[in-house]
Amino acid sequence: ANAATTAEVRAAVEMQADGVGLLRTELAFLEARAWPTENDHVAALEPLLALLHGFVATVRVLDFGSDKTPPFLAGIQTRGIELLLAHPDALSSQLRAILRLAGGLDLRLLLPLVESADQVRAVRRLLQVAAADVGWTPELPPVGAMVETPLAAERAHEIALEADFLSIGTNDLVQYTLGLDRMQPLATAHSAADPRVLSLIARTVEAAHEAGLTVEVCGEAASVPDVATLFVGLGVDELSVAPARIDELRTTVRVTSASDAAAAAAASLSDESGNEQGEVLGGLGG
Ligand code: PEP
Ligand code: MG
Secondary structure, eight states: OEESSHHHHHHHHHTTOSEEEEEOOSGGGTTOSSOOOHHHHHHHHHHHHGGGTTSEEEEEOOOOBTTBOOGGGTTOOOOHHHHHHTSHHHHHHHHHHHHHHOTTOEEEEEETTOOOHHHHHHHHHHHHHHHHHHTOOSOOOOEEEEEOSHHHHHTHHHHHHHOSEEEEOHHHHHHHHHOOOTTOHHHHHHHTTSHHHHHHHHHHHHHHHHTTOOEEEOSGGGGSHHHHHHHHHHTOOEEOOOGGGHHHHHHHHHHSOHHHHHHHHHHHHHOOOTTOHHHHHHTTOO
């Protein structure tokens, strides 16, 4: 499931999700007047992570910027991990807070809007220091890179060599690839079936698998059954959606044969009609 609040995490557990594939951490701080402190992060995350023992907990570090810009960052042009790496103390505070809460959890860390392998390396260096600071002695948690722009998909092979898993953010990928408005989630979700987007997803899946990594999709598009089928057909290993969509998605995946999904994905990929997603989905019967 995708979640950002205690209610959503609770709903995910009730819907018998296998875990949280995307825990958004920035929503608690959208009105913040300064970078959240380590203790601010602990206070925000503790009640959510307390519910996730026994589940995969994929915690994404702050994805500020664009439509998620708090007042103290008004006017900034960067977002995601680039913005955080420009403020390493702020990122380190969050990493220490996450590690302080991580005991006994099946924790994965997720980095938003990654566009280079260097960014993943830089976060790993900060994570090592954060671990030493809080006395974390177990193995460090896996670090995943979100692929959310055409550039990231083009560089997916090099990013996959540095990351422990990949996660495709279709809300942003569709917006950046097709120039659509991500504030129109339904249009954005269906447009993930556009061959221009699908080919970037296919490239990302291939890069992940060549590097021996799993790859998930955690954008809205994964909750549209026909589109989720295409993702399965492309070889995506994990899907993460809003808790309310889990049942339908699980049914879709269970009734779909792998070979039908692969055939649908191949047909959609080779469709040259571009943004006619209605046609792209026409062959899927539903
Ligand atoms: C996405 O872009 O698809 C995504 C999951 O991240 P967010 O919606 O938080 O930007
Ligand atoms: Mg995104």
